[in-house]
Each structure stands twice: as C-alpha cells, then as structure tokens.
Amino acid sequence: MVAIILPSFAARLVILLLFLFNGFHLGYGLSSDYYSKTCPNFEEVVTNAVKKAMGNDQTVPAALLRMHFHDCFIRGCDGSVLLRSSGNNTAEKDGPPNISLHAFYVIDHAKSAVEKLCPGVVSCADILALAARDAVSLSGGPRWEVPKGRKDGRISKAIDTRQLPAPTFNFSQLKQSFSQRGLSIQDLVALSGGHTLGFSHCSSFQNRIHNFNTLNDVDPSMNPTFANRLRNVCPLHNKVKNAGSTMDSTPTLFDNTYYKMALQGQSLFSSDQALLTDHKAKNLVIKFANSHDEFYQAFVKAMIKMSSLNGGQEVRLDCKVVN
Incomplete structure (x- = not known):
C-alpha cells in the first residue's frame, strides 16, 4: 500500500x-x-x-x-x-x-x-x-x-x-434533487467529484454517444476524440455485458482529475456536463480543477452535511435484515 x-x-x-x-x-x-x-x-x-x-x-x-x-x-x-x-x-x-x-x-x-x-x-x-x-x-x-x-x-x-439523481439529469433536476436534501450548489459540485473514482457501464452514458438528438448523433459538448473512444467501447448495439469506461483517467486515485476532464469535454454523464451549464456551478468546477485543496475542503464539508441526514430507528445486529 x-x-x-x-x-x-x-x-x-x-x-x-x-x-x-x-x-x-x-x-x-x-x-x-x-x-x-x-x-x-x-x-x-x-x-x-x-x-x-x-x-x-x-x-x-x-x-x-x-x-x-x-x-x-x-x-x-x-x-x-x-x-x-x-x-x-x-x-x-x-x-x-x-x-x-x-x-x-x-x-x-x-x-x-x-x-x-x-x-x-x-x-x-x-x-x-x-x-x-x-x-x-x-x-x-x-x-x-x-x-x-x-x-x-x-x-x-x-x-x-x-x-436518486440519474446520470441523465440536467442542472435544474440536479439542483432540485440536492436542495430537497438541504444540499447547496457547492455541495452538488463537490459531491459530483466522487466520480473521480470508479467505472461506469455503457448504459449510463449511451444517450450522449448515440442518437443524442435529431441533429447530432453525439453530444456536441463532448470532446470528439473522447466521444469516438467511447463509441468504440460502447457500440450502438453493444452486447458486451460489462463494457464501459473509467470515470476519469485516474480511476483508483481520489483527486481533482474529474473536474479537469469535465472542462475538456471529457466527462461521461449528462449530469457531469450539466455542471458547466450553470454559471455558479461552472465557476466551482474551475476552482476545483485548479486546486486539490479547494476540492478536498468542499468535499469534506459536503460529505459531513450529507451524511448527517438520518431517520433510522434501531441498531441492526445483521446489516442485511431488520432485528
């Protein structure tokens, strides 16, 4: 380690x-x-x-x-x-x-x-x-x-x-979902940074790389080279069960690469791209892309805020079943 x-x-x-x-x-x-x-x-x-x-x-x-x-x-x-x-x-x-x-x-x-x-x-x-x-x-x-x-x-x-907020959400939908839970736009942008870790299956971003709308097959906000790579991995009639893409270029490292890639048109989800359609959210993306420290500070604050929501009644002896 x-x-x-x-x-x-x-x-x-x-x-x-x-x-x-x-x-x-x-x-x-x-x-x-x-x-x-x-x-x-x-x-x-x-x-x-x-x-x-x-x-x-x-x-x-x-x-x-x-x-x-x-x-x-x-x-x-x-x-x-x-x-x-x-x-x-x-x-x-x-x-x-x-x-x-x-x-x-x-x-x-x-x-x-x-x-x-x-x-x-x-x-x-x-x-x-x-x-x-x-x-x-x-x-x-x-x-x-x-x-x-x-x-x-x-x-x-x-x-x-x-x-749950869907990967196809636009900014208004994201803002409403988070605000209903007492979370601000800064919390929304910071928690989205959790996408720096992991992998996504094709189904979660297929809408951006095939039949995007009547004028464009691919979401025009995507970097063309990035979009072509995703289309090769996830063809329209994909039959590979676990096909997909890592969330950013450092999928096992918690860092601010997600924000840097978003500004380059290399984010996977519509909900990721949506952060750039709101002035305040975009400024936060830029801030976090430029500073690990600013991102870490906002992420910790948002995680504590989100994880303080609780409505349970008991201490389970087995996490899979109620007492």
Whole structure:
C-alpha cells in the first residue's frame, strides 16, 4: 500500500475539522465521540476491513462511496440500502439504479468484526459512513472525523430508488434533487467529484454517444476524440455485458482529475456536463480543477452535511435484515 500524504492545506483542514467535531454535537444527535465509552476502538476495525478488501479489489472504494451516497439520498443515511429483499418486498439494493452496486460484503465483514468487539452497539449506517470515508482517504483523498450515532432503518423499497439523481439529469433536476436534501450548489459540485473514482457501464452514458438528438448523433459538448473512444467501447448495439469506461483517467486515485476532464469535454454523464451549464456551478468546477485543496475542503464539508441526514430507528445486529 502506497503511503498517502495530504497536501499541507488539506492536512490543516483535517486538523481543523477534528477540532471542530471533537465532542461537537450535530443535528440528529450525531457527534464525533458518540461511541467513546461504548465502543471506542471500532473505527480501526472498519478501516482494516476496507483496507483488506481494497487489497483484493481496486473497485471497492468507488463502490463504498456510491453505496453511501445512494443510502443517504433515500431516507437519510440509515443503512436501508444494505437490507436484502424478502417476501413480497423488493429492497433498495435490487432497484434499477442499484443493480450495479457491489462490495456489500465489506460492510458485512466490518459489522461482524465490530459485533465481536461491541455487541449490539454500532449501527450499520455508521459503519457504512466510516467505510465511505476510508474509501476516500485510502485512495489518496482527505480524511475527516465522521460524526456518529446514526440508527438503522427498517424500511427499504426498490421503488424509492427513483428518488436518486440519474446520470441523465440536467442542472435544474440536479439542483432540485440536492436542495430537497438541504444540499447547496457547492455541495452538488463537490459531491459530483466522487466520480473521480470508479467505472461506469455503457448504459449510463449511451444517450450522449448515440442518437443524442435529431441533429447530432453525439453530444456536441463532448470532446470528439473522447466521444469516438467511447463509441468504440460502447457500440450502438453493444452486447458486451460489462463494457464501459473509467470515470476519469485516474480511476483508483481520489483527486481533482474529474473536474479537469469535465472542462475538456471529457466527462461521461449528462449530469457531469450539466455542471458547466450553470454559471455558479461552472465557476466551482474551475476552482476545483485548479486546486486539490479547494476540492478536498468542499468535499469534506459536503460529505459531513450529507451524511448527517438520518431517520433510522434501531441498531441492526445483521446489516442485511431488520432485528
């Protein structure tokens, strides 16, 4: 594992956030020291589970970050995305936008280890929030103190995944989706930077490279060379199940390359390109493209804000089923 050294400003940011959240209670009953007496060492257990998984599968960080995002955007960060379908109920994880989610085993392994340490104390929602943080920091991004104390939800319905922002969204749709969850335009642009990690299947950006509209087969905002590469990988009648493209040119490194590529017309999704259609959002894209530190600062702030949404009721003993 390569040692990760944060830029000096980002390092100062982490220290500042540790100070700010040291015992500081947020809304929804969250605090940095929530488990200080009941399970003080569990974070190391979660980090070790993420590290081990990353050593075997380089797609794990992107998967965990996306999983946390998809969890928080339904009923708040309540671990409902982790529940399995049962009986007549189809759970969130089996909804269309979540079919490609994976690495649930990482959370299960972490939960099992934490249960041995502190039975019935730490929620699955908190473990997922911490795993997402570790996914970022272990990929070269910033590390922050995660406010804790989330409860796990008992409801998980596939139909609710329609609330997730789609890769085909325009800026107005994105802004509405994020603002409904108390997130600003800066939060929207910063959280979009999570697309610096991972891989996308052709279906998520097919609309931009084939039959874009009546005048253009390809989205004219795309860099032509980039578009041609994607068309070669994803032909119109593609039959290769796992065909697709990495999200940016450094898909295993959490950095600001995503923003640089967006300004060059080399973003994958319509929702990525949409950030450049709004004056304020575009200025933020430019700012983050020019500075790792500015991006890291905004990303950490947005992640803490997003992950503080919670509406759960219990601490599950098994993340896959309600108690």
